[in-house]
Amino acid sequence: MDTMSQPVPESPPAEPAVDPVVFEHVSMAFNGPPVLEDVSFRLGPHETRILLGPAGVGKSVLLKLANGLLRPDSGRIFLFGEEITRMSEEKLLALRIRTGMVFQEGALFDSLTIRDNVGYQLIEQHLPDEVIDKRVRRALRFVELEHTFDMLPSSLSGGMRRRVAIARAIIAKPELLLYDSPTGGLDPVTSHTINELIVKERDVYHTPAILVTHRLQDAFTMATNVFSEATNQMEPLPTGQTHADTTFLVLREGKLVFDGSIRELIHSPDPFLQSFLA
Ligand SMILES: Nc1ncnc2c1ncn2[C@@H]1O[C@H](COP(=O)(O)OP(=O)(O)OP(=O)(O)O)[C@@H](O)[C@H]1O
Ligand SMILES: [Mg+2]
Known part of the structure; x- marks a missing residue:
């Protein structure tokens, strides 16, 4: 038998990496004007997305939508590749258990x-x-x-x-971490400790994450530092370098007005972003 004519067994195709969170044209209102309006973004498999925006703009609502604690009025949300927009609570629970959330209030018993x-x-x-x-x-x-x-x-x-x-x-x-203002109300030294832990999590376990923060300083710290396992501490990247997988989202009046790198954010000519960064 001519073995040469046997088909070569193909190795199974590699599973395409799934984006842990995808928002498509998501809108959400409670009893008044929309809190979120036509919000679309994706969180890649190894990414950290830092969500910035003024108080009351919908940052916590966006995080709760991401793991199905709230349901949107319109648009579609995918968690680990599965659409959760209208998923049963039971199925959703099985997905939510794969996520970890640090609530804004801390919420310990x-x-x-x-x-x-x-x-x-x-x-x-x-x-x-x-x-x-x-x-x-x-x-x-x-x-x-x-x-x-x-x-x-x-x-x-x-x-x-x-x-x-x-x-x-x-x-x-968890396969996804959602941090809601983890340094809110803390002094700068304690905030530094918390930021270091978050960077450690990112760089040791590589868990994708969405992080809400009010403090621009925290956002810049995340983008310009790495965790060194050798020294067991956070260390600054060489001048001019930024963490490639840490990118930014900015909400304003319910709309996503920025989605990009720290460099693009700093150099944006948008007057709102400029005043927000000032
Ligand atoms: N469960 C809810 N029922 C009714 N309104 C809500 C609910 N959750 C949030 N809101 C409203 O949605 C808006 C956005 O709230 P959200 O908590 O997301 O703001 P935020 O950006 O996280 O603010 P902060 O920076 O102060 O934490 C607010 O006007 C808030 O009152
Ligand atoms: Mg909030």
Whole structure:
């Protein structure tokens, strides 16, 4: 038999990487004028998108739409490649569990220990206690708060509580992170610690993320630093270099008025962006 004529077995085609979040012409109103109007963007598989905009412009609403905590009035939203716009709550839950969210308010349960706050999702899944303990300790170690394991949130500072909220968001190895103003209300030094953790998450685990922030300084920090595992700290990129996969979205009056790199943002001639950056 002429083996040469046998077809060469083809290796299976590589799975195309799915964009974790896609918004297509999304609009949303509550009881008045639209909060978001015709918003379209995508978050690539290894990207961090930093969402900026004045207070009340719809940043938190956009994050809650991304993991289906809110539903849009029109347009389409895709999470991990699946359209969630009109998905059943049950199916949506299975997708949402693959995401981690750090809420604007921090939202820890006051009556639960740090262990139970961080391990909440695993407790709900009825995992064995020793598995939960191990994973909670690992997540707390990541945010350098292992010693708080048995404490209550009330005995922690605001910055520490925010770090616990990050540990809770990453415990189940999420495929997408949504950070809502993680440095809001914190002093500059504590904000730096939080930013460093977020950059560490980005550069160690490469989880795609959308990060809302009020602080331009945080946004620039994200775009101009990398986490060094050698020194275990965040270090600035060489002058003039920026993190290629960290890009920006700016909302104004419910509309996305900017989608691009930090360089494009800084050099934009748009008067609103100029005054926003000033
Ligand atoms: N569940 C809701 N029901 C009614 N209105 C809401 C709801 N959630 C948000 N809104 C309204 O939508 C608008 C946008 O709110 P959102 O919380 O997204 O703003 P934001 O950009 O996150 O503001 P901030 O910078 O202060 O956090 C606000 O006018 C708010 O009152
Ligand atoms: Mg908000």
